[in-house]
Amino acid sequence: MTTRNEATTDLKSVKSPKRTEDYAKYFQPPSLKDAKKRGKEEIRVHYDFAIPEEMEGIGKGKRYLIHTYGCQMNEHDSETMAGILERLGYTRAAAEEEADVILYNTCAIRENAEDKVFGELGNVKRIKQNNPNLILGVCGCMSQEESVVGKILKSYPHVDLIFGTHNIHRLPVLLRDAMFSKEMVIEVWSKEGDIIENMPKVREGRIKAWVNIMYGCDKFCTYCIVPYTRGKERSRRPEDVIAEVRELARQGFQEVTLLGQNVNAYGKDFTDIKYGFGHLLDEIRQIGIPRVRFTTSHPRDFDDHLIEVLAKGGNLVEHIHLPVQSGSSEILKKMARKYTREHYLELVRKIKAAIPNVVLTTDIIVGFPGETEEQFEETLSLVKEVGYDSAYTFIYSPREGTPAADMEDNVPADVKKQRLYRLNELVNQLSLEKNKALQDQVVEVLVEGVSKTNAAVLSGRTRGNKLVHFVGDPSLIGTFVDVRITEARTWTLHGEIATKIEV
Ligand code: SAH
Numbered sequence: 001m002t003t004r005n006e007a008t009t010d011l012k013s014v015k016s017p018k019r020t021e022d023y024a025k026y027f028q029p030p031s032l033k034d035a036k037k038r039g040k041e042e043i044r045v046h047y048d049f050a051i052p053e054e055m056e057g058i059g060k061g062k063r064y065l066i067h068t069y070g071c072q073m074n075e076h077d078s079e080t081m082a083g084i085l086e087r088l089g090y091t092r093a094a095a096e097e098e099a100d101v102i103l104y105n106t107c108a109i110r111e112n113a114e115d116k117v118f119g120e121l122g123n124v125k126r127i128k129q130n131n132p133n134l135i136l137g138v139c140g141c142m143s144q145e146e147s148v149v150g151k152i153l154k155s156y157p158h159v160d161l162i163f164g165t166h167n168i169h170r171l172p173v174l175l176r177d178a179m180f181s182k183e184m185v186i187e188v189w190s191k192e193g194d195i196i197e198n199m200p201k202v203r204e205g206r207i208k209a210w211v212n213i214m215y216g217c218d219k220f221c222t223y224c225i226v227p228y229t230r231g232k233e234r235s236r237r238p239e240d241v242i243a244e245v246r247e248l249a250r251q252g253f254q255e256v257t258l259l260g261q262n263v264n265a266y267g268k269d270f271t272d273i274k275y276g277f278g279h280l281l282d283e284i285r286q287i288g289i290p291r292v293r294f295t296t297s298h299p300r301d302f303d304d305h306l307i308e309v310l311a312k313g314g315n316l317v318e319h320i321h322l323p324v325q326s327g328s329s330e331i332l333k334k335m336a337r338k339y340t341r342e343h344y345l346e347l348v349r350k351i352k353a354a355i356p357n358v359v360l361t362t363d364i365i366v367g368f369p370g371e372t373e374e375q376f377e378e379t380l381s382l383v384k385e386v387g388y389d390s391a392y393t394f395i396y397s398p399r400e401g402t403p404a405a406d407m408e409d410n411v412p413a414d415v416k417k418q419r420l421y422r423l424n425e426l427v428n429q430l431s432l433e434k435n436k437a438l439q440d441q442v443v444e445v446l447v448e449g450v451s452k453t454n455a456a457v458l459s460g461r462t463r464g465n466k467l468v469h470f471v472g473d474p475s476l477i478g479t480f481v482d483v484r485i486t487e488a489r490t491w492t493l494h495g496e497i498a499t500k501i502e503v
């Protein structure tokens, strides 16, 4: 039930560790062991977020920058952090050299994501030396990892602030402590917090918006760090989600993307109502916003009711991102995905039958511990059978603390690379075929801006999320345009204006 609780939104000062040998005494590191626990307590929703009076204006005349890595969830969290900083009076800096606060909103999903951040933290040391008042903060999923916090303490002492994914609402007080105490402030909660509504947001652009529908993940796929960094599954109340989408529609946004690590588990944590993702979409479908997307769908919780609702179309676009991870039932079992190849293919069959022009995309991991050549070939054959429009493909990266990190990994690195290459060849070939099928067809494009490479060219996306370039007037940005496809490439479509659609 919705209740209020002052305790967790309390902005009382935290005790900061001194940058001395006292670390061990004050420092409470994140704990993967605690992060793994799933308590039964009810999640509370707080509607009383406010910037403490004494902190209003502390950012006046100062500038901030946020570097964001990782998934849409992180991008949206950065919009919230920007919102909080702007409420404090900060404005956005154009370059690191002029910033008073730089936050690194990090991603822990694969080793190379982490390496990138450590590289940046090394580079920024020079700027900190030139500007000792600069506050450097590390937040996001990496902060939730014990090993990362340990490494920052040891090798990146110029970092001023570390906070996690569960206490973003405490940014004002954490920043103040970092500013005035000149001590490294570390506050990472290993147990997820409650849901905090009404945090300010500075959204990127006025056309498309992210909307969280749930937080956390309880799936514990054996390779994945997210359930540890994001805590247990917690759904926002439907009325809060719906109110946000209505408000975005009123403000003139043309598209929303509903966010969750596993949106199909939406509502499973409600104890007072029986209300799932299908119900939510059925309501959002009736809101006057032209396009509604969602990500990510876990195949296991994709039920018939949801398919039925999606088949109603309208503002619910025909694009489903349905990560499969592997085409081998044995590997899927080792990954604890809790479905088989057959179950996945059956789901795809049902979706295609209900939504004939559906665009399916996926995520695939190659080189999972013990993956044999035959098992990898099962992935290739599944990809062909489904006929994805595109796929994100990854080489397995062991994540400390996850069960897969302890599995024997006998697949040599060059074999993994080879498999990724072979998979990408196939995926690209399928993408091109799918795009070629759109040749000479007229598609509806939501125009998002001018092309990065040619200012005379506009770019936008189809309902199926395909990128389209065409020559047009910038006044069309933010509108829907009918475009006839004249050239289909692997990753982009090119076309010319057919007619403008009145919306
Ligand atoms: N919640 C989403 C995925 C979020 S992570 C889902 O379950 O679909 C995005 C993708 O990163 C995953 O789908 C997976 O393909 C990949 N990934 C996650 N952990 C990984 C790891 N340890 N190594 C390589 N890829 C990984």
Ligand code: SF4
Pocket: 217, 218, 219, 220, 221, 224, 225, 226, 227, 261, 262, 298
């Ligand atoms: Fe990770 Fe699996 Fe959860 Fe996705 S569903 S975030 S892959 S544990």
Ligand code: F3S
Pocket: 069, 070, 071, 072, 073, 074, 106, 107, 108, 109, 140, 141, 225, 226, 229, 230
């Ligand atoms: Fe990365 Fe965290 Fe998202 S690990 S993929 S930023 S949930």
